[in-house]
Amino acid sequence: MDGVLADIELQMIYHYKQRYGVQLTREDIQGLAHEQAFPLDAEKNSILYSPGFFRTAPVMEGAVEAVRELMEHFNVYIVSAAVEFPLSLHEKLEWLNEHFPFIHWRNITFCGDKSIVHTDYLIDDYCKNLNYCPGKPIMFTAHHNIHETGHIRVNSWKEVLDFFSKEIQTLTAEELN
Amino acid sequence: MDGVLADIELQMIYHYKQRYGVQLTREDIQGLAHEQAFPLDAEKNSILYSPGFFRTAPVMEGAVEAVRELMEHFNVYIVSAAVEFPLSLHEKLEWLNEHFPFIHWRNITFCGDKSIVHTDYLIDDYCKNLNYCPGKPIMFTAHHNIHETGHIRVNSWKEVLDFFSKEIQTLTAEELN
Numbered sequence: 001m002d003g004v005l006a007d008i009e010l011q012m013i014y015h016y017k018q019r020y021g022v023q024l025t026r027e028d029i030q031g032l033a034h035e036q037a038f039p040l041d042a043e044k045n046s047i048l049y050s051p052g053f054f055r056t057a058p059v060m061e062g063a064v065e066a067v068r069e070l071m072e073h074f075n076v077y078i079v080s081a082a083v084e085f086p087l088s089l090h091e092k093l094e095w096l097n098e099h100f101p102f103i104h105w106r107n108i109t110f111c112g113d114k115s116i117v118h119t120d121y122l123i124d125d126y127c128k129n130l131n132y133c134p135g136k137p138i139m140f141t142a143h144h145n146i147h148e149t150g151h152i153r154v155n156s157w158k159e160v161l162d163f164f165s166k167e168i169q170t171l172t173a174e175e176l177n
Numbered sequence: 178m179d180g181v182l183a184d185i186e187l188q189m190i191y192h193y194k195q196r197y198g199v200q201l202t203r204e205d206i207q208g209l210a211h212e213q214a215f216p217l218d219a220e221k222n223s224i225l226y227s228p229g230f231f232r233t234a235p236v237m238e239g240a241v242e243a244v245r246e247l248m249e250h251f252n253v254y255i256v257s258a259a260v261e262f263p264l265s266l267h268e269k270l271e272w273l274n275e276h277f278p279f280i281h282w283r284n285i286t287f288c289g290d291k292s293i294v295h296t297d298y299l300i301d302d303y304c305k306n307l308n309y310c311p312g313k314p315i316m317f318t319a320h321h322n323i324h325e326t327g328h329i330r331v332n333s334w335k336e337v338l339d340f341f342s343k344e345i346q347t348l349t350a351e352e353l354n
Contacts, residue, residue, distance in 0.1 A: 084283075108289045112281065
């Protein structure tokens, strides 16, 4: 979810300004890890723990339409590393129900780490998650991962759809939804 | 969690009496599906949706000690089908923190269905979950599953430990934790 469906980068920039009075731009934080990008908040990651943070995050551009399109061909699961932030569990579920009401609860997973979640594809912004995927891991570009080179990379949901439209050509009817 | 770590059978019997005035025993509901066992509550499963239900469930006998012992040899994950009951997410996390404080948040997963969760073993009380396990699924006896015959069965946490003490003999040092 974070950094893929939800634009956590924009949400962090907004809350960083609100709390610390420092206006950052997306350009300012390119290539920086989370703690480097938002150093005043690094000690306790307090913004991430604040009520409403995940509930009010903006949707990543093109995500709703793209997920809906992927669901025509694939069984799409939402897998979010949410257990670290207890407040986020309910907020993330409400957020999904608001913005992605067409995703069934059966297809939503909130986990600690993602090591036991095995899927044919995984779209994620962190190597620590992608490295567990036994299928094809796909890195979604975020400020903190632009120097990573080990995975297929997509920069937008348009590029996700381009990737899967090619992928569909290689799959059998049985492999597709 | 439910029916394995948490004694949901006892919790349902208690709440059924509180809400409908009907006192059931464990013997009364042997062999019955949830809706058959608690017919007055069947229409909306309203007890399961009521605040505090999961938070106050009793711990299954022997579960705490057994999980602690298993963790000496295995990487133990808690996987709970919780997303169907939105209130339960936070309650289940608090419940785990109270009764199993030694389980790290990284090892907790709340899911819709368990189809994408792949582990070497799965202890569960439902075929609908066990059938997805690519490793060795283990059925934990509950009133609703006593007629199922397709899986290895354990009747208590003592039997879980007996099973794994034999299993450990067959595993290499590398396969163990």
